[in-house]
Amino acid sequence: MLRYRMLMFKLNRLVGKNRLTGAEEISLAGQFAEMITSQEEVDRIIADLVDHENPQVRRIGLAAIRRSHRFGGQTLMQALLRRLADVEGWLRHDAVWIAQEGQLDGAELRAALRRVAGNVRLPQDAVRARDNPADGLLHAAVRARHVLDALIKKSAAAHNAALAAGGALAGANDGKPYAQGSIGQIHSAHRQLQRKMAARKLRSSTKLKFRKVEPRYAENDNRRFLL
Template identity: 55%
Template structure:
């Protein structure tokens, strides 16, 4: 039972301890381990035993194997990935963020871990720099962490905007029909509207005072009061007396 798993782990451990485990072999072992996880249902065992292995290559193989399987509901997976976000090996941090992205994980601890890893990296300028330096493992990990964090923040902003639009739509509907026909509220609303119209009509028909510049008896400038009414349209001018 699970003999293939134990043999595979033994083979990987021996090569890693001898520093003979190449990047191509890592990919091959991750693929083989992912197949075992699917066939034998050992995802939880892989997370418990290999995610915290002493050798970074075995840890990375385990992380990528779980990513390939898509088994993201494994107990303890999120906690194990959070530990890998602060791994001493930058490529392991990168792969841990990759799994978090594909698993659509979210939460305060996840965001805090991504924020710590991203550091002062800014997009898109650092993403361009990372593209020009594909071998810079730390920069690649930081850029991916920033991208994952920005995606989560964007999701929050979209949710808040949708909630705001729904609230505004509700208020708009209320403003169209705030009260039912024949209710006290509807009658008070009609009364206030009538009062506003009457006040506007009274204001438009009232006397308005304007002033025009004239010269006084002593030749100094003075102002004469002009009264006009919107109803009659007539104006009358009275010369201003000498203020002295």
């Protein structure tokens, strides 16, 4: 606790004198990360650093949590959602980075990632981000797009695995992949009906028959060469 207070005193002094450099940000983040051994300490970092009014201090807090590899607790998720809406691009980027390394997921997180990603396109914007290393908002959008795509791919794989295992998903009835009366079940029934109608039309459609065209002239008749 004494070491933590000393670090906070040093940090506040540097912030007050406006002398907090990038190198000191990295150093302080590492020192705070070494002291994080429980979820309670993560909560303290969130309260003291991640929600600080100074953006450099907020980034130190995010970096410390990421380097500590402690990604549990509802407090962290709510803090990440706040930082994903931060005006500073690099703070958004670091929040996405934590979600990526912690393999975090959830409806609110995905919605926030979509807002951060915006209309970014891969791989074009990834190349543009590499050519613009100082554009924090662009880097945040590109990383958010990567993370969101990975989460969607993971959900699709789980969905397909459940279908392959017998078609039973959470909330399903009668062993069907969708709950009875749900939008998914209605659309599934509509697709099955369309397939049946298409198959019926194919079976009843007119089948073309071709007959062999007999030559008009005998083989020794030179008129067969005339047009």
